[in-house]
Amino acid sequence: MAVAEQQTVADAVPATSSRVPTVIVDDVHIVYTVYGAGTGKGSATAALARLMSRKANPNIRRVHAVKGVSFTAYRGEAIGIIGSNGSGKSTILRAIAGLLPTESGKIYTDGQPSLLGVNAALMNDLTGSTNVLLGGLAMGMSQQEVDERYQDIVDFSGINEKGDFISLPMRTYSSGMAARLRFSIAAAKNHDVLMIDEALATGDRAFQRRSEARIRELRKEAGTVFLVSHNNASIRDTCDRVVWLEKGELLMDGPTDDVIKAYEEHTGK
Numbered sequence: 001m002a003v004a005e006q007q008t009v010a011d012a013v014p015a016t017s018s019r020v021p022t023v024i025v026d027d028v029h030i031v032y033t034v035y036g037a038g039t040g041k042g043s044a045t046a047a048l049a050r051l052m053s054r055k056a057n058p059n060i061r062r063v064h065a066v067k068g069v070s071f072t073a074y075r076g077e078a079i080g081i082i083g084s085n086g087s088g089k090s091t092i093l094r095a096i097a098g099l100l101p102t103e104s105g106k107i108y109t110d111g112q113p114s115l116l117g118v119n120a121a122l123m124n125d126l127t128g129s130t131n132v133l134l135g136g137l138a139m140g141m142s143q144q145e146v147d148e149r150y151q152d153i154v155d156f157s158g159i160n161e162k163g164d165f166i167s168l169p170m171r172t173y174s175s176g177m178a179a180r181l182r183f184s185i186a187a188a189k190n191h192d193v194l195m196i197d198e199a200l201a202t203g204d205r206a207f208q209r210r211s212e213a214r215i216r217e218l219r220k221e222a223g224t225v226f227l228v229s230h231n232n233a234s235i236r237d238t239c240d241r242v243v244w245l246e247k248g249e250l251l252m253d254g255p256t257d258d259v260i261k262a263y264e265e266h267t268g269k
């Protein structure tokens with residue numbers, strides 16, 4: 001696997017263009033290498049013999065998750081990424097965030113894209129309050145900025161609507177509450193490129209509405225937002241453009257209504 005190719009947009013585009021590109025994905029292939037993919041049976045001697053042999057190891061499998069995908073995202077766009085399970089949506093976002101290397105092809109980004117996933121790293125044993133502070137600092141906010149926005153973050157998350165939960169350890173939160181707090185922390189900052197992976201699916205309808213409104217604000221503040229979701233209504237409400245991936249390939253890239261319509265015809269919904 002090649003070393004991650006993370007370059008700035010300025011490397012790829014002359015500064016004279018009128019629309020400002022924030023992410024360029026150029027013919028990207030991503031391959032996962034899975035170790036221990038075999039049956040796990042056999043003696044230690046047999047395992048050693050396999051290690052010493054020059055033959056391809058049957059316990060190592062390669063999963064070609066993204067196959068030659070290209071697109072350019074511009075400032076002010078909110079782009080939905082759709083596709084059936086396992087089509088490569090999360091993989092391409094992780095690569096844009098610089099968390100996964102490309103096998104071939106290049107990704108150019110403007111600044112450091114922030115990936116907000118359902119699994120974004122907060123510390124389960126620490127309280128919600130401490131996680132707000134740590135999450136804010138991890139995103140590059142100063143302690144003063146976090147203090148100033150603390151109440152807004154907690155209010156936005158709705159964590160305290162049913163009692164003082166923010167002072168309890170995160171392990172006591174339901175998965176929906178934890179996802180809401182993660183989204184609220186990430187959305188408190190203005191990002192050049194914010195990528196949201198399924199965060200909206202976990203909140204209740206009132207929280208989804210607040211999140212959709214915040215995504216629209218983030219776009220106005222000149223950033224680019226990517227939203228991975230299986231919820232076509234959320235994508236319709238927030239995105240003006242949609243990229244449709246299927247089996248790792250880009251099937252369609254265009255205005256939201258056109259792509260969602262084709263997708264719904266394809267999935268029979």
Ligand SMILES: Nc1ncnc2c1ncn2[C@@H]1O[C@H](COP(=O)(O)OP(=O)(O)OP(=O)(O)O)[C@@H](O)[C@H]1O
Pocket residue numbers: 032033034063064065083084085086087088089090091092
């Ligand atoms: N860590 C990993 N190791 C090996 N293969 C992986 C890994 N993560 C994902 N894959 C494989 O890569 C392919 C794309 O997975 P990915 O998670 O990007 O899909 P997705 O479109 O986000 O799916 P979903 O809608 O179910 O979240 C799948 O075939 C999956 O099995």
